[in-house]
Amino acid sequence: EVFSSYENVRNINKIEDHLVQLLSDYISEDRERLDTLERFHQYVIKSKNYTDPGESYIKYPTNQFNVIHRFVADWKNLEAWTSSRNEAIASAFNTYRQYFPDQNDVDGAITAIHRLQDIYKIRASHFSRGDPISSVEGSEVRGQPFNEKALLLFIKDAYKKEEWLRCAGWGQQAFQQLQTGKEYDPPTSSLWFDISDHFAYCLYKAGDLQHAVEVTAEMLVHYPKHKRLIGNMKHFNDLVKKGEVKLDPSKSKRSVISEPLINLGEVQDEDVEITFIPKLYPGADKVVLTEKQIYEDVQDKDNKNWGLRIQKYKKLCKEEPSLTPKIKRQVERLTCYYKQDTPRSYLKPIKVEVAWPSPRILLFHDLITDEEADALISIAQPRLDRATVHNKKTGMLENAHYRVSKTAWLDNDLPEDKEGIVRRVNRRMEDATELSHDYAELQQINNYGMGGQYEPHYDMATLHDMKVQKRKQSAEGNRIATLLVYLREPEAGGATIFTDSGVRLLSRKNAAAFWYNLLPNGDPDLITRHAGCPVLAGTKWVMNKWFHANDQVFTRPCDLEELRREKDSKLYNGQYTI
Template sequence: MWLFMCLCVGMLVLPNNGEVYTAMTDIGRLLTTEGEMIRAVENYIIAQESKLEKLRRDVYEMERVHDEAARSPEAFLGNPINTFLLVKRLTVDWTDLQNIMTDDSMGKAMLNNLTSMADFLHWPDEEDLNGVAVALMRLQDTYNLDTSQLARGHIYGKRQAYRELTAADCFELGRQSYNGGDHYHTMLWMNEALKRQEMESNKTVDHADILEYLAFSTYMQGNVRQALKLTNELLVERPNHQRAQGNKVYYEETLQAQLAKKRGEDGATMDEEAVEKGYTVTENAEVASDWQRERRAYERLCRGEGSVPNSISKKLDCFYKHGPSDFLRISPVKTEVVHIDPTVSIYYDILSDKEIAVIKELATPMFKRATVQNYKTGELETASYRISKSSWLKHGDHKVVAGVNHRIESITGLTMDTAEELQVANYGIGGHYEPHFDYARREEKDAFKSLGTGNRIATFLFYMSDVEAGGATVFPYINLSLWPKKGAAAFWYNLHPSGEGDTLTRHAACPVLVGTKWVSNKWIHERGQEFRRPCTLDYNTL
């Protein structure tokens, strides 16, 4: 099309000798000109029809998916694959559509109209696309999800995505991992993209583009020989690819150097075979760090693979909690002790659906990205290990909030006068909060200085939604998993009676795998509890 258009434009601007009408021989040549003009316009029409047909197919697919999502938005977006595809449609795919629509004035006018609606339309950006991609990697690692199963839309035997991922979708997940320096997941998703691209009749991504990312990430993972092989395949398709040409020379030199070094040290050995395959050889495996051990325990509990030992479980109990308060006299609370030392209790049916709805409605307009406290500066900041949005509700904001505070005081026997406001949180795709303490440790001297109410003596955590899969609250050092139950709440003391922090209360919020998770919590402080939970005389006594 562009060739004919250029020819046509060229004809229009070429020098004209004029006076064509003065001789029939010149007039006869106009038929040739007209023929080329007709062919140029016909090719332009074909190209425009092709673009319109693509737009028609894309919009039809979007409408179909949008209608399905509209029937149950929460259920639809509860599947992380669906969420990723939605964000990708509104970023990468939308950019492609805009490029098509900006070819004419009508398309530009429609795009300008969308831009003018920016005040109430929410457009995701590259950071959002990266965020959902990283969330999928987090879910993949935490729950041992197979890449091919994920690409087919299968989530842990739960709800299936509305469609499988294309090669282009897998490529985008790999590209986002690559941009974040995560070459392990880049390899997983680029290999999946490669398999799917080979099976596609209508290719959604270029084969050479996949090879380019895959080759370098393979090298970064230590497999130099495979990286060289992939680079050679890339150069067959794109012989003039300068980066690939340079990488090829470098990989060859690296392999030769590795092999020469190994032979110089001890001759040809079994390790030479590993070098021949392109892997970096390490002689001594490192001992797993405390962080790694904690991480393994955390992920195992998130998958529901832990259990409380029999020595503890036989001491556990369920009962109705009575008390002197009006609330407990009228409505004893169903209580389950799920762990002893530290004691962790679950209270059931203490929030009604109506109360939950009110709390959500109050909190949502004030949502901001959840923060953590920098233990050195005491400042609040966002962090990759806590992904959620939250807001705070004051006692006087609504009678429901006041009632919740009164209920916590009745159940725990602790005063709420020095407690923090009720924090409400909603977790996004793969939302989580990695292992942490609720209390401030000794080195965190300025943690709650501005409050003037001492340390966080206890935590009262409400579950305001059921979660279809994932989303547990886990305690890695006591092998305990708490699964969200709408209307229930968990309670534990963060401090020993001595005031010393209880390290066994270190806990985490597992990534939400399928569904959505709403919680609210009340952090109760030391001041005012002196006669409600007396401290020991010896600070060193637990």
């Protein structure tokens, strides 16, 4: 018993004091933990703008990045904090963990956003503010602002790849946000230092010494004894003194430098002889780096022709091609007609538009219905795998940066395809093209996400491919024709373009583009080189149907005259024109 002894009571009284202390530690730790959780909770709710649940949030590319990044950076930590205290959360984490993105996904998303910058000429500031992207229908997709932590990841990625101008572009945005942002990170924070440090270095490497000096000087105000910064400043001065570089005060970007004014006299280090005090002009803050500079910097480092092709790709993806008068006249003569010459198409005519003269490209409008498109997408969804390409050297299939999409091949008679939609759509494609389906490949469904693309390529094997791979012509023959069905169109970007003839087709839901990859004599038609442009907002779904050369003699008889492209089939003769 305790009560009968004063000493005993004194003892438990002390114990209680200790317990109270532990409890109050526990409460304040927990409160801190809950405060952090609450801040994160509010941040996610606010940025996802829960008034409009569903998919609209992830139509904007940097919002997609933010979701992916939150899983890698935040949710993982939150699991450790919450799951031991809450069964529902713990079991949700267990169920969902298999779907969580990882660092590879973050890196892939950064690369995709950099690709979108290059092709659609979008500045870091545009993405970072979540400025609107105009959609094909004229509506707008808006994003959420980026915080400085996310910006630093983009800076570091460009830095690692030695893309100095790009790095400086993101750096400029981050530096500006540091000065003006709501979530104020003072110069004493490691984030401030890290951003400024990368920014200054990238500016220097990008050849913008004026600005590099200004940022370094600003850093020296806050870190006057920092050895490396002092060394950098000295190096900059040496360059100027030797006349290797000139400072250009007219390029000054004064507005991004916070008060107080730079005073290099504050640097206290006997070794350093600072002779230069940058002149800062508050008005000259428009643009330090021209867009042209940014995009030249990140051009393809491959061979020259490939570089040229990529240039065409980028140009065509971004804007409507300008036509020569000759092509313009040809395009104006193109027709539309109803095709009604098979029993099935007699009942349901197929709308054909001749979209381009050479290579002849046809568009079959409303080839499939909304329900069919949705059904094919939902059958494909669980089967999607990262698209692979043939490595011409090794003959192996592998992932590649130039083909970024997910792919599924659809058989006839899949158990979930109760209505036989795959088979029905195959028949419709046969009716439209009049090509024999016997040697055709399965339907290949492709889904492109943010920045998803397929750079210029041929669908058929070229003679060069066959030589390199010592490949014999297969029994089914080369891919004679492509039918590309648009199952779902993206909000912005994602055109199909033909680099060598300057054609640009915007995805049009339920329509299909058709062209021959082979000339009538069976040789590859090298003018058919084409590409799928990066998806800028939303997502794009297409289906490829590749017909093979074997068994097509009735629709497309061989012709030794290899250039008679336009005369080579009933379809192309336009004999159905009404």
